[in-house]
Amino acid sequence: MNFDSYSYSQQLKKDLDLFQRWQVLVELLSEADQAEVILDITKKILAFDVHQSEMVRVANEHWYPSTHWITVAFSKLAQMASLSSTAVILPKMQKVVEIHFEEFPNAAFRFTKAPLAAGGYYLEEISQDLRVAYWDLLNKRFYLDTVDFMKLVQTEALQIAGVDALTAFQKRLTAIVVLLEKSGYAIDITGLDAEHNNNLIMQSKDISAEVLDALFVGAAKQNFVLTLLKNKRDGVTLNIGAVSLEITQQYDNQQHAVWQYDIIDSNKCVTIYTLFQQLPFFARWYTKWFNEVGLKDKRAVFVD
């Protein structure tokens, strides 16, 4: 076979050009300090196909999958969104970095691919294998997994860190979401934003009195009293120090009772997840009656 040195050099040049474009993207990501720029570059990184290169092959130990880059991008957003520090650590023999948030020293997070036709990634806490959120850069969507997040806040790692850490983490996630929202994202972080803690709708309508009986009993065992709401509002309230959890119903057009949670906290720090963490009886009740009282979220994107 004839060896065409010119063709060889041309292909090599193509490959090198390709890698130079790749290098520029990675450098831009490392330097980016604005959400819009981070999101734009990350999208390009995820779409970039280094395998177009025919001659220059990527050495395995220096090659990282898309989940790595999206974790890096998220860590940058997380850093921008909080005064607490964010560390990005690449464990030995791993191909995806871990994010360590200062507020949760015993927890580590990373992204995994969502098994969906639409694509997207799950932000997960690694040791507990519990999802926090779904992030779809292409279709601009960011959704909180209310089910796993409820479980996560009750894990030992997050319990040890305490309320202030959880508050800081929720604020950080909320601030990230604000950045994403500015970039035209569809957002669903039900219950996470302490500033907007009303009208958290339950999954089921017309829930039976037994459900509230169970909460009343659980609360009473811990010396909390589930009291009836005044001001002619139909529902109950649980006072926890200066914070109140209200559970109320309103009738929709079909005369079905729609139930919702409202957290009344003048300091705007406590969310329903804080209550799950601090009030085990409330979390137990929520889990037991989840089909009725669970929060409505974008369940369809969370596939096991």
Added chain:
Amino acid sequence: MTDSQTALQPELINQLDSKIMYLGQLQSAIMNQQLPQVYELLDSKKFNEQVRQRTHADSNALLAQMVTDVQNELATFLAPELVKYLKNTFHFFELVVSKDEPSIYQVYIGNWWNHRQFATLDVLSITLSIDDKMIGEWQETLKLPTGSNINDIQIREIKQIVDGLQTFLDDETKRNLEVQVLNDQLEQLKENKSGLLGRTDKKAREELENKRDLLLASQQRVPQVKDKLSEHETEMIQLEKEDALRHLELEEILSNFETIDDFIRKVNHCYIDYLSTLLQKK
């Protein structure tokens, strides 16, 4: 005019006079916001005997009958002050007016979920008809060791049943796996059928089939067990709720009164206490 007419006329005039006077007094008492006087006019015997401590006082029931058709309006007029007094005296009372009967209030203890009706208040007679069953339950609870409840034994028994049913349901995955293993083993026996070990195979197959059938029969009970579990859980919640309600009621009462008897005495005395308070204000 006949003689009898002439003879009856003064009596009739007297009767009409007393009715007119009664209505006039009632009208004036209402106009001047003299609530004790209104109550006195509604039942002078009770008022004089209980508030003024006059024995064998006369009844004005016949005169009071004249205003039976305006009882709802009278109740609406009298209720606010009485409700205010009751709320001050028993701050843990929740009073809810009956839908079509302004003179009747349901009296609940506490403002908690599922609070129980303790009494019915009749605004016009200032009587609180107490639920004696509740009082009996409180007294029974107080006789128990601290922290114990009337339904404790029943709850413990149901809890045992619930735990058993839950264990059965938790074993569902295990049973499914066992059925799968038995099916595999039966399949293997079928494939190994050589004819030489026919009798042993048959016995082994029967044993495996029996085991599998037993497991399958257990699995078929799962929906029933789930229903049973839910039934018992509901029952348990109701019993726990009753205990919790009694506990809260007792806590409220005993943080305001020395004993249950003191509380009941105060409730039964509210006609005299309320009207005496109003008279003192004058």
